[in-house]
Amino acid sequence: MRREVLLSLWLPFFLTEALAGTLKFVLEPEDTIVPKGGNVFLNCAARGDGQAKISWKKDRTLLTFDSDGHR
8 A cells, every 4th residue: 555645844944145135035935745755846036236145944954955956
């Protein structure tokens, strides 16, 4: 019997290393449900003066990614 478990994933996202008030999100990630052990793709983008560094955290722990964006 095959069983599938769905995982509801909510990751807060933050703009860091930005000048206060100059960057705005133009694409925010959406709530996502994936099968347990499955992959999830979260997209976001920011625009404004300066360069944004977007960080992701799960359970208050900073997530790290390799150079092509995979964890």
